[in-house]
Amino acid sequence: MKLLKVVSGLCVWSMVAVSSFAQKLPDQQEVSLRPPANIKIDGKATEWPAFQAYNKSTSLFYTITNDDDNLYLAVQSTNSGITNKIMRGGLTFTVNTTGKKKEKEGISIMFPVPPKNDMMSMMQGMRTAMGGAGGPGGRPGQTVIMGGPPSGDPAAMMKRADSIMYEMNRQQIDKLKDIKVFGIKDITDSLLSIYNEEGIKARALFDGNRNYTYELAIPLKYLSITTNNPKEFTYNIKLNGMQLNLPPPPPSMAGGGAPTVVINGAPMGGGGMRMGGPGGIDFMSMFSVTDFWGKYTLAKK
Numbered sequence: 599m600k601l602l603k604v605v606s607g608l609c610v611w612s613m614v615a616v617s618s619f620a621q622k623l624p625d626q627q628e629v630s631l632r633p634p635a636n637i638k639i640d641g642k643a644t645e646w647p648a649f650q651a652y653n654k655s656t657s658l659f660y661t662i663t664n665d666d667d668n669l670y671l672a673v674q675s676t677n678s679g680i681t682n683k684i685m686r687g688g689l690t691f692t693v694n695t696t697g698k699k700k701e702k703e704g705i706s707i708m709f710p711v712p713p714k715n716d717m718m719s720m721m722q723g724m725r726t727a728m729g730g731a732g733g734p735g736g737r738p739g740q741t742v743i744m745g746g747p748p749s750g751d752p753a754a755m756m757k758r759a760d761s762i763m764y765e766m767n768r769q770q771i772d773k774l775k776d777i778k779v780f781g782i783k784d785i786t787d788s789l790l791s792i793y794n795e796e797g798i799k800a801r802a803l804f805d806g807n808r809n810y811t812y813e814l815a816i817p818l819k820y821l822s823i824t825t826n827n828p829k830e831f832t833y834n835i836k837l838n839g840m841q842l843n844l845p846p847p848p849p850s851m852a853g854g855g856a857p858t859v860v861i862n863g864a865p866m867g868g869g870g871m872r873m874g875g876p877g878g879i880d881f882m883s884m885f886s887v888t889d890f891w892g893k894y895t896l897a898k899k
Contacts, residue, residue: 620652620659621652623649623650623651623652623659624650624651624652625651625652625653625654625655625890626651626653626890626892626893627650627651627660627661627662627892627894628650628651629650630664630828630894630895630896630897631650631661631662631663631664631897632663632664632665632897632899633663633664633665633670634646634647634663637663637670639670639799639800639801639813639814639815640801640803640813641801641802641803641811641812641813642803642805642811642813643672643674643805643809643811646661646672649661649672649674650662653835653890655888655889655890656680656835656837656888656889656890657675657677657680658673658674658675658680658835658837659673659674659675659676660672660673660674660835662833662892662894663897664818664825664896664897665825665899666818666824666825666899667817667818668797668815668816668817668818669693669815669816669818669821669896670813670814670815670816671691671812671813671814671816671835672811672812672813672814673689673811673812673813673814673835674809674810674811674812675809675810675812676807676809676810678760678763678764678808679883679884680837681767681810682763682767682840682884683837683839683840683884684710684802684810684812684837685710685712685767685770685771685774685810686712686840686841686884687712687837687838687839687840687841688708688709688710688711688712688778688838689708689709689710689812689835689836689837689838690706690707690708690834690835690836690838691706691707691708691814691816691833691834691835691836692704692705692706692707692833692834692836693705693706693816693821693831693832693833694831694832694833694834695821695822695823695829695831696831697830697831697832697893698832699832699834699891701834704781704832704834705779705780705781705782705816705820705821706779706780706781707777707778707779707780707798707800707814707816708777708778708779708780708838709774709776709777709778709792709800709802709812709814710774710776710800710802711774711776711777711778711789712774712841713773764804764808767804767810768804771802771803771804774802775791775792775793776789776790776791776792777789777790777791777792777794777798777800778790779798782820784796784820785820796817797815797817798814798815798816798817798820799813799814799815800812800813800814800815801813818896823896824896825896825897825898825899828895828896828897828898829895829896830893830894830895831893831894831895832891832892832893833891833892833893833894834889834890834891834892835889835890835892836887836888836889837887837888837889838887839884839885839886839887839888840884840885841885
């Protein structure tokens, strides 16, 4: 019991510390920076002494830097729901050197690229782990995430869902090896391996605190900008949102409607359902696009 209290206390202290630190940072990065001398795109935050901003629209810590050859983006999520949203929908980083806030006129890099039907397999895995369809509150055609009617301790249910989500993401992270490229004329194949020869690098990993760190490097030659004559450009960081590809219902289902997703006993629909009761993850927001635009000027040596 004492150990449980200590662990719970540390978790609360950690969340308070993260929240306090985030409140002290600007919503968007305000300075131009050269990268750490030991920078390596490996999904580890060890070379980053601190992130430059915490964006409230996306709930992400981030830093943008550059050297004479590459533009770098480092992102960290300390929220399991946001991490899951990235891994199941991808993060798209867009650079528009015209200064306009338009994706179509810019160059975009998406990573990770989730496999098809990944969202459905995740929900089936959670259903199996947490109660399954056909049990209390479940019936054929339903995907029961939280295992029946609302009951028990919401905090404990949330913790259980969080642990399952983390473990599923941790097991999947090594399988996400594709980068999607938009708007680069010199690259004809829009889908690249993370081991590509074009010089675009992307990696993501979990650390010991379950934080998800994402690193990206884009050669400046693809952006047609240099540090010799730096000019301000716009960038966009977008969480694409998870894609829900549910199979068609069996013919025996009355009404012929699509399967219902049930979370903690309530069907998913209008009203922003939450996992784990009040104060939990806003499940519906995980399917919506969240993004923001910022401005950056290359830092000279």
